[in-house]
Amino acid sequence: xxxxxxxxxxxxxxxxxxxxxxxxxxxxxxxxxxxxxxxxxxxxxxxxxxxxxxxxxxxxxxxxxxxxxxxxxxxxxxxxxxxxxxxxxxxxxxxxxxxxxxxxxxxxxxxxxxxxxxxxxxxxxxxxxxxxxxxxxxxxxxxxxxxxxxxxxxxxxxxxxxxxxxxxxxxxxxxxxxxxxxxxxxxxxxxxxxxxxxxxxxxxxxxxxxxxxxxxxxxxxxxxxxxxxxxxxxxxxxxxxxxxxxxxxxxxxxxxxxxxxxxxxxxxxxxxxxxxxxxxxxxxxxxxxxxxxxxxxxxxxxxxxxxxxxxxxxxxxxxxxxxxxxxxxxxxxxxxxxxxxxxxxxxxxxxxxxxxxxxxxxxxxxxxxxxxxx
Amino acid sequence: xxxxxxxxxxxxxxxxxxxxxxxxxxxxxxxxxxxxxxxxxxxxxxxxxxxxxxxxxxxxxxxxxxxxxxxxxxxxxxxxxxxxxxxxxxxxxxxxxxxxxxxxxxxxxxxxxxxxxxxxxxxxxxxxxxxxxxxxxxxxxxxxxxxxxxxxxxxxxxxxxxxxxxxxxxxxxxxxxxxxxxxxxxxxxxxxxxxxxxxxxxxxxxxxxxxxxxxxxxxxxxxxxxxxxxxxxxxxxxxxxxxxxxxxxxxxxxxxxxxxxxxxxxxxxxxxxx
Numbered sequence: 001x002x003x004x005x006x007x008x009x010x011x012x013x014x015x016x017x018x019x020x021x022x023x024x025x026x027x028x029x030x031x032x033x034x035x036x037x038x039x040x041x042x043x044x045x046x047x048x049x050x051x052x053x054x055x056x057x058x059x060x061x062x063x064x065x066x067x068x069x070x071x072x073x074x075x076x077x078x079x080x081x082x083x084x085x086x087x088x089x090x091x092x093x094x095x096x097x098x099x100x101x102x103x104x105x106x107x108x109x110x111x112x113x114x115x116x117x118x119x120x121x122x123x124x125x126x127x128x129x130x131x132x133x134x135x136x137x138x139x140x141x142x143x144x145x146x147x148x149x150x151x152x153x154x155x156x157x158x159x160x161x162x163x164x165x166x167x168x169x170x171x172x173x174x175x176x177x178x179x180x181x182x183x184x185x186x187x188x189x190x191x192x193x194x195x196x197x198x199x200x201x202x203x204x205x206x207x208x209x210x211x212x213x214x215x216x217x218x219x220x221x222x223x224x225x226x227x228x229x230x231x232x233x234x235x236x237x238x239x240x241x242x243x244x245x246x247x248x249x250x251x252x253x254x255x256x257x258x259x260x261x262x263x264x265x266x267x268x269x270x271x272x273x274x275x276x277x278x279x280x281x282x283x284x285x286x287x288x289x290x291x292x293x294x295x296x297x298x299x300x301x302x303x304x305x306x307x308x309x310x311x312x313x314x315x316x317x318x319x320x321x322x323x324x325x326x327x328x329x330x331x332x333x334x335x336x337x338x339x340x341x342x343x344x345x346x347x348x349x350x351x352x353x354x355x356x357x358x359x360x361x362x363x364x365x366x367x368x369x370x371x372x373x374x
Numbered sequence: 375x376x377x378x379x380x381x382x383x384x385x386x387x388x389x390x391x392x393x394x395x396x397x398x399x400x401x402x403x404x405x406x407x408x409x410x411x412x413x414x415x416x417x418x419x420x421x422x423x424x425x426x427x428x429x430x431x432x433x434x435x436x437x438x439x440x441x442x443x444x445x446x447x448x449x450x451x452x453x454x455x456x457x458x459x460x461x462x463x464x465x466x467x468x469x470x471x472x473x474x475x476x477x478x479x480x481x482x483x484x485x486x487x488x489x490x491x492x493x494x495x496x497x498x499x500x501x502x503x504x505x506x507x508x509x510x511x512x513x514x515x516x517x518x519x520x521x522x523x524x525x526x527x528x529x530x531x532x533x534x535x536x537x538x539x540x541x542x543x544x545x546x547x548x549x550x551x552x553x554x555x556x557x558x559x560x561x562x563x564x565x566x567x568x569x570x571x572x573x574x575x576x577x578x579x580x581x582x583x584x585x586x587x588x589x590x591x592x593x594x595x596x597x598x599x600x601x602x603x604x605x606x607x608x609x610x611x612x613x614x615x616x617x618x619x620x621x622x623x624x625x626x627x628x629x630x631x632x633x634x635x636x637x638x639x640x641x642x643x644x645x646x647x648x
Contacts, residue, residue, distance in 0.1 A: 059536055079539040086540045092533035096556045105551075106541035157541065 008035040009071075010161055010193040011056060016065030018051050025051040027217045029065070033161070033195060038187050040196040040204035043214035044240070049197045052214070053163050056195065058082045070160050080109075085154035086163040089170070091146045093138040093153075099125065100134045102149055106157040124152040127186070144175050151183075155190060164196045168203065180206055201241045205229070213237045230289075233275060235368050238287045245290065245340045248370060251282040260367050262286060266336050268311040274367030283370040292364035293342040295330065298355040314358040316340060318350050332356070398614070405607035412604060422608040432609060435593035441504055442579070442589055443572040446511035450568045451561060453512065454519035458527050459553070479517035487513050488581035495582065502584030510578040515571055519564035526560035559627055566624035570617050 011033040018026040026048040033039045041049040054060040056067060058079035067075045074082050085106070093102050103124050107117045125131060128148035138146055147167060154162055167183075168176045184207045187194050198204050204211050205225040213220045213228060213236075221233040232238035235246065249264035259271045260278060264286055272286055298315055316334035330350060332340045340358065350356060377384040405423070409416025426432055461472050479487075491510050495502060534556065538548040554561075576591045583592060590613065597606055 057536075057540060059539075079536070080542045080544055084540075086537070088533050088537060090531050090533050092531050092537035094534055094538070094552055094556065095530065096558070105538065105543075109542035109547065153537075153541065 009033065010035045010037070010069065011195065012066075012068040013052070013056075014066045014068075016052070016055060016062045016067060018048070018055060018060060019063045024217050026055070026062075029219055031212060031219065031222070033193060034210075035193055036191050038184065038194045038196065038207055038209045039212070040198060040208040040210070041212045041214060042198055042201050042204045042240070043220075045199060046216075047214040048217040049199075049214050050165055053086075053165055053195065053197045056161070057084055057086050057163050083160040084163055085157050085159040085161075086165065087147075087150045087154050087167045089166045091138075091150040091167075091170075093146055093149055095138055098135050098137055099130060099141075099149055102138070103152045103156055105153060110157070120156055124156040127155070127189075128152045143171055144179065147171065147179065151186070155186075155192070159192065161193045161195055164194060166198050167196075168198075176203070183207060205241075213240060215240070231273065231275070231366055232287060232368055235285050235287075235370065238285075238366075238368060243290050243341050243343075245288045245293065247286045247288070247337060249284055249286055251278055251280055251284050251367070253280045259362065260284075262367060266334075267314055270312050270365065271362040272365035272367045273363070278367065278369065284367045285370045287366045287368060288360050288364060290329070290341045290343040292360050293340065294359050295342055295344060295350060295356045296359070297350075298357045310357075312359070314340070316356055316358055318352050318354045318356060320352050321350060332358070334358070401607045401610050404604055405611045407604060407607075410604055412602075412607075422604040423612075425605045426608045426612070429605065431588075431593050431597075432590065435588055435590040438504065438587055439573055439589040439591070442507050442511065443569045445504070445508040446515050446572040447565050447569045449508060449512045450515035450519045451565055453516040454523050454564065455554075455557065455561065457516075457520055458523045461524065462527055462532070476517045476520050479514050480521070484514065484575075484577045485581075488578045491578075492581045502582055503587045506582040506584070507579050507587065507589070510582045511568075511572045511575060513578075515568040518571065519568055522564040522567070523557060523560045526557055530556055563624045563627040566620050566627070570620045570624070573620075574613065574617060 009032045011031070013029050013031040016026060016029040016031075017024070029048075029052065031052075041052060043049045051060060055062050056069075058074070058077060058081075062075065065075075066073055069083055094105065097105070100121055104117060104121045107120060112120070125134060128151055130145060130148055130152065133141065133145065138149065141149065147170075150167070164183075168179050171179060180203060183194075187207075196204065196208065201211075208225060210222060211225050211228050212222045215236050221228055221237045223231075228237060229241050232241065232244075235244075238244040238246070247264045247267060249262045249267075252261040252263055252269065255261045255271050258273060258276075260274050261269060261271055262284060263269050270286070274284075278284065314334050314337060316332040316337075319331040319333050319339070322329045322331075327343050330342045330344065332342060334340050342358065403415075404412045406418050406420070407416055408419040408421070457472070461469055464472065488510060491506070491513070492502075494500075495506055500506065534552055535548050538552040539545070543551060574591055575589075576595060579589050579592055580595075583589070588596070590609070594606060594609060597603070
């Protein structure tokens, strides 16, 4: 494994913008990808992630901005003069060439001497475990095998950056999981910077060192997977990277320990973490992940007819319980607060129509500005 | 279908097959018949074949035919390949118009194109002859080639050219090593096909040949107007064998490596269409 000694930047995008006529696919994008990093760009379809990747590869020219690769401005360079290689969603293998010739394509273009070419092709083929299939045509290979040919073909040129455009999209779930592990291992082994585009946040989280979330051409947040999940910058990120319980409220002020005080509608005053720079009086959304909600059977207080929630907790009715093997998902209805979701392990003994109290720790609540970002 | 159960349909089928094949069989048999009257079997001979081989008219006719077939094949392939590559990335409406023009060239009667070109060349003072015939044949030949090449093109992932560029190939290298190479089976198949079509054409050649150039089919046509000799039979058999061989090769190439996916609008059926 090769670790970059200094944290050099391999890919740098500065003020990059791409318009297709009226449509703005990517707007004022700044992005730094560190050498040796597994970097993912995620977002819904049409968010500009693939366009961004295609601009790094050189298939699209940005309307504005600069793209640098290892410190060199490549904005105006055609694809064949950039030190990047791409694994395409459709693999784009050459149908008339066999595995060896597909993999050797880049080396032949670079006029690599025959002996070296042979050695490196065989190395690449065994790196992706395709020994024995050297003379097969793409048509004769399974989806997973084609995917690995595409990977070997792109890696053999030892690019500074490997771009991957939803490379696992066409595979079935089991194979997908397998390939995720293999990809991550492979990246560690070759030490090449990976820029990976997917709409599947779980896939991105499981493999990436850092993740960028895009929506409608805008970069919403960049960070480590856990950071993005636990400390989303916008309501969009909160929803996109997982199930988010959202409570609305108004910011009251700061509290010690980088916390904010919030009056949550229908709940009361609570504390929560949040990004710096929020001001009192702001309309905010408090995000709580399903696994952070604690359920307890709601007992009626002595002398009272119906149970009531203590300040800072929520009273809810169980709508249904879905058993998912390792855990179960509980859908809840909480009156004016709408629908909430909690996730618990097996011991959670609740049934539909049970009344429960929901509570959470201050550490597990996170504030984001309500509404779309300006 | 057993003959016993469907006697009428069975008889009809036999009559039709006989009607189609007996004349061809007669030609083949008579090409070896010693009797020049062709009324009865007079013993076997190769005399007529040797006569055909030494006939100067037949020889120049054959050379002319080959020149025309090669020229028309080359021209048709250039038109079909470049047209298909444009068609691949063209907007939907433009593609529809292009398709209509291609099919029109296949469907409209050959004699219409031949007469139209005849008058055009006359007006433009373009000399009739080999070049005129080559252009005339390319009208329909390029359409057949286009249909076959497009069928192959549809099965190609549009990203393969990007993949090649990504791997360091310059635009010219991308075209040579990927686009053209991937299309090669279709190009060979349609080349063989257009060559055959051109080889046995009479109508267009007759209109555009003028007085100087006579390809083989026209030579044969001239010969039977005076007298039917067994020599014609032997030429017919040779032409037939040659044509059938080429057709088989075309079909084999197309079937073995040509079509990825199912081809478009029964391109395979159109293969035999003309």
